Amino acid sequence: MFLIKPFGIIAGSLSFAKYAVAPFYTGSCVLVVATINMLNVRFTMATQVVFMVAKFVGLLIIVIGGIASLVQGNYGSLCSLESAFADTKLGISTVGMALYQCLWSYSGWYNINNVTEEVKRPEVNLPRALMIAVPMVTILYLLVNVSYLVVMTTTEMISSSAVAVTWGNKVLGGWGWVMSVAAALSAFGSLNGSFFSGGRVCYVAAREGHMPDILAxxxxxxxxxxxxLIFNTIISLIVLIPGDFQAIVNFFRYSA
Structure with a gap:
């Protein structure tokens, strides 16, 4: 309640702001999501579905674009795919660091565990959701990274502050802005899901006597x-004060 959820919420908020509302105050994104979650549960879920579909479509665009580029074979950086793991060292520490760096990308599954009370037939739908979502995310992210390596060099990937946007500018040309929009929608969807589940954790903790009764x-x-939800919003806005995205993400991974 004080670390993982607020840090995850603000990391998602900063990601969204980077792509969509950078000129404005980042906290406004948190307040928008908080309002959505407080108004109506069904509307919150509908919002989640819409942004999940947008994220899925964005990933498919990257995958299909990478396949098309690979078939055409007209990019000078095709060698990046063949030498993606050149000069790397295999060891416990390096594998552990690789897992640590991508931990957050695969951690969305636990949000559903926090809202089991509101899931219909959880004994059926919870395992089903995990068995479908985790392999799908793994396969999609693998194909997305292959697409990146087909189009971009490793140096371009490392130096880019928004890899999907750089990819979009190279492959989609004048339509490169689509990837910026897709990334913003993806970040907003993740933020909404984290906020929804975070409020339930606090609510149940209070109901069990671990937090003040008013939160129940x-x-x-x-x-x-x-x-x-208001309590979550206040803690999240406090976490936002430093505004250091990298520090927030690293602390979030460590806490998780």
Missing amino acids: MAHMHRRTPSPA
């Missing part, structure tokens, strides 16, 4: 845990 209250008509 829910809106009579909207059926949303508004006090818990």
Whole structure:
């Protein structure tokens, strides 16, 4: 409640701001998501579905673009795919660091565990969601990275602050902005999901007597845990004060 969820929320907020609302105050993104979550559960879920589809479509564009580039074979950086692991060292420490660096990318699955109470037939749908989502994410991310290596050199990938946007500019040309929009939608969807589950953790903790009773209250008509969501918002905005994305992500990984 004080570390993992707030840090995840702000990391997602900063990611969204980088692509979509950089000229504005980043905190406004957090307040928008908080308002959505407090107004209506069904609308929150509908929002999540829409942004999940947008994320999936964005990843498919990258995968299909990489396959097309590979078939055409007209990019000078095709050698990057063949030498992607050149000069790397295999060892416990290096493999551990690689897992650490991509931990957050694969950690979204645990959000559903935090909302099991609100899942219909959790004994069926929870295992089903995990068995479908984790392999799908693994396969998609693998294909996306292959697409990156087909189009970009390793140096370009390392130096780029937004790899998907750099990829889009090289492959899509004038339509490169599509990847910026897709990345922003993806970040917003992740932020919304983290906020939704984070409020439930706080709500149940209060109900079990681990937090003040007021956080276990829910809106009579909207059926949303508004006090818990407001508490999450306050903690998240406090975490936002430093505004250092890299430090927040590293601390989030360490805490997780």
